[in-house]
Amino acid sequence: MNPLGTAPRATLAEYVVGVIRDEIARGELRPGEHLRETELAAALDVSRGPVREALAILESEGQVEIRRHRGAFVSVLTQKDVEEVHTLRAAIEVLAAERATVRLSKAHLTELDRILAAMKNTSGAVAPEEAVRLDLAFHDVLYDAADHARLRRVWASIRSQVAFFLHVRNVNFPDFPTVGHVEHLELRTVLSQGDPVAARVAVEKHMTGSFARLSRLELPSDVAG
């Protein structure tokens, strides 16, 4: 019931969410795959209750799609999904930056610098997973500093898809970790200056560059149900 290494003290639903999210991320569960509640429950050694709850959460994250009386299916991400996730993220991240820049605590700055240092150290050749982890960690600090519960919730709802896209990007553009460090360092500099307008502009620029690279990746342009 607690296979050593995922979530020791959380609800079973959260545990199930973590497992499924991981399996989707690492490709064990492939896009379009049919997830049966009974199967999942048996495989994870929990009952259907937590599984249902977990699937509902994953649906709100866009990771799976639930069709009534049909079941849950791993989402097939199309070019439209890339666009949606990106535009939504840009919209909320600008707000996060505006707020964070006037709320950044010393602890937040320290944390940002810690992450930046890690980015720099791994600039050479680094596993895409690690680059994604650091990238997300940086922006997590932003959302934390923004002190906005609903904003954090929206971020959480697209976070794993952002992670997926970042991963794809890093695999296709192996030089990105270097660029990443520079860009995030710029962001940190602007953010620490406390000017909301400047922060907004900097984030807009950051997002635009990010999207340009993603748009060039090949993804299914339509769903094939």
Place this chain on the structure above:
Amino acid sequence: MNPLGTAPRATLAEYVVGVIRDEIARGELRPGEHLRETELAAALDVSRGPVREALAILESEGQVEIRRHRGAFVSVLTQKDVEEVHTLRAAIEVLAAERATVRLSKAHLTELDRILAAMKNTSGAVAPEEAVRLDLAFHDVLYDAADHARLRRVWASIRSQVAFFLHVRNVNFPDFPTVGHVEHLELRTVLSQGDPVAARVAVEKHMTGSFARLSRLELPSDVAG
């Protein structure tokens, strides 16, 4: 099981969501009140399963707060919540407007005009509920035209709280329905011109004015457990 007038053919969870949401909106369930799954299940004549699901949905909408092993409590909305809902709404509505203005179909415009006409007709003395309904309906069209599933989901997650705030506003500023018609008419005009930048600016203005009025309302400034 189907008390005539709420949700005939939906899942039981959706039905329960509707009932609780209504009761919160009309004040039958007061902020801070403790919602017991067993009680709700008995009162609505459903089992605890759908009730749990409904409470989870309501939590994602910010209507209730769930604390582990403590239960669900009707949210106590503070000044900070007003600010959060407003800033988040402003952020996503700008995006919605940018997209909608280049995607508005004839049907969308017709629908907007229908709503505007209703607003004008009821400008005199109108029930606050009706004014809120029309206000939301107008913006629903926007989000629909934006053609952005994730954006719609975020909107859905704050929609009922927006409704609550609009209601409070309309009760405290009885002249608002008139202003509302004018402002929305302006929005419609700009949106139909297909200029994303102009649309963005117009919505920003719309939101700013809306917030100014809300900020003057008296709401608890802090939570008292």
Place this chain on the structure above:
DNA sequence: CGACAGTATGTTGTTGACAATCTATGAAAG
């Protein structure tokens, strides 16, 4: 009299089995 530990109570969290409902598949009829 106040602080603390242990217990009692109530609520949520979880489970497994069953009934009801719906979708999709494939066979039979026109």
Place this chain on the structure above:
DNA sequence: CTTTCATAGATTGTCAACAACATACTGTCG
């Protein structure tokens, strides 16, 4: 070959009972 219908499979909804947990209460000790 198309349409209709029946069946199989899956999910949703239901239920009763137990486990885990948080809080409140109680009694003891300082």
